[in-house]
Amino acid sequence: MKKVLLAALDPVHDNAVKLLNRKLSELGYQTIILPPGVHENEVIERAVQEQPAAILISRTLGYQVAEILGRLVDLAEAAGLREHTLLGVGGMAITRELGAELGFDATFTGELDIEEVVAFIEGKYLAENRQKIRFRHEKPDITGGYTYQFKDPRIEHLLDQITDQILEWVKGKTTPAIERAKIRLAFLEEEGGNFLDSNHKRAGEYLERYLKWCGPQVQAFYREGKLPEGVRRLNAAEVAKLMARLKQTDCDSPRLPPGGGKPLVFVQYGTGCPLMDSIHIKTVEAWGADGVLHFDPSWGAQQEGLLEGWLSHQHDGTILTLENLRLIRSAMQPTTLWNVRGHRGLNTPEVQILAATAGADLLKINIPYGATAGGSDPARLTVDGVYSLRLAAQYGLPFDIPGNDELSGVPPHKTFAGMLVMVMLGLKLGAKPIPKPLLCYSPYMQIEGQMEDNYVDMNTAKLEVWREIVDAPLWPGEPVGFMTHTADRIQSAVTTAAHVALAASLGVDAVTMASSDEAYSKGAISAAARVDTLRAVRDMLRFMGNSRFQATPRAALIQEQLRNEVIAVLEKVAQRGDFVAAIHEGLFGNQQDGLYAGRVGRDTVMIA
């Protein structure tokens, strides 16, 4: 291995060179470390003897820094070292400007980044373009290494019964969404574009067939060019300006967990505008996020059919169109993971198609959750959901199963029972499910007083019970810490970071985190609020390292109780023998829990 000479040109401060000495030695480099207080001529004399590949200098004191370092560079030059020895400098007194001005080959500022130092020694560092060092090279696979074996035969048997009934029930049924999805698929395969593009020979024909299955708002959009209230078309000039702006950026960044590894960190976006989303995505990438989740507006999910084109509006959620999705994808780093949700509305199958076409890595489907509260009619979403799972399998895209019905007041065992049905259903259809138990301080927990002492026991139990049931990836969300946030950005960042750290401590595969604007409801989430929590998470994960949270013995008791209650729910659903009726009758959450069956799309299931 190469030889490296380390010296602190400082009377006392030599921590940095000692740290470098250890890290470089561990990596196999032959290091020579000089004592603190050494003079610049002594460094050069030793370098002439040793002929190292690199000399790394540290300087903490600001006094006469330019003079001392300038002399060192001059001496190195005079001794002929510069031809084959790299000269690097770092420390509290050093700025990039000073290092460059004095003629060093590299200047290291901020916290020690050993990968950056190694790249320098190996000649891969370009001082004028630090971003040339790549931190991320490929997209991780969240589901890799999991067998999806059920560890509890009783639960497996119940899920088998329930999902067999679902698959039997959906046979021979279709919906307007499925019919649209088939038309969309055929059109994409044939033309690959949008309905309003006059260059596509058969676009008009496809559009007419498509509109037969659409609601009045979507029909008015295509036939009369009428935009829904508050929606604005973005023009090509705006999009071109964004693309030009993004060309200047490279947001490759070190991962948040120190040294990489689990968990992957995801952030939700959906500002209402794909241009603003793109900037927010670049921001979270630059601050270390691994992936992002697309949120669409609720009104879009409640109408039959999807619009097209670059569209923005001034409300939460970004309109789902193929062009918006493609624009957003093109703004991302190639290694950023991308999830598109479409599980709560009337366009679920079509959303999977558009998402996959635009380059999504993950989909989101949860029938019991999507078929409650403001969501779709249970019968409708069951037919659409099964079709969507088949699409996910066909595309080879994992789908995640959010457990956010807990936010309505549903106890976790009912939510988990519904999620488990989705796991089994997905597996039977060849898809790869990812359960997303919610780490939160839910209404149920608050009313029942189950988390009064701490937030660790319940959340630990909620994750561990999944491990006890099935060998599947775990991705707590959505976002973690729900209902623990306030509008105080410091408090909000701390509580988010604590929940991420707890999840990381429990070895989860991924986590979805909030911004510090999570509890502020009078305006859009700001870019700065996204940075707040990512910064807090980075430091919290650094603080935790490989240490672990220690739950109290109560966690094990909660876990056991949860498991038994999940079984009890599944027994009732299996006994009912009708999944759709089970949702209507509140077996996965009833009105007392704050939940009711979804109404959107009622009576739209048809015989195929």
Add this chain to the structure above:
Amino acid sequence: MKRTLDQVVDALDIETFVLCGDEEEARQIGERLLAELNLPHGDIVFLEFNGCGARLRLRSYLHRPGQGYPWLSPQEES
């Protein structure tokens, strides 16, 4: 770009601490401050009064999602 404020992506937050007698007084100070600074779409995001004063966070959305964004244009164009 003509104005430095054009480079703000979305919201401008101002955090400060004001001496006051109670929460209501702090709110009034926050509202007056937003008006004096002449910032558009002003709001008090967070306010916490304790003892002698209040910690305040004021926000102005300079560029809301869905609007035109001056930061998209290179400097020489505007």
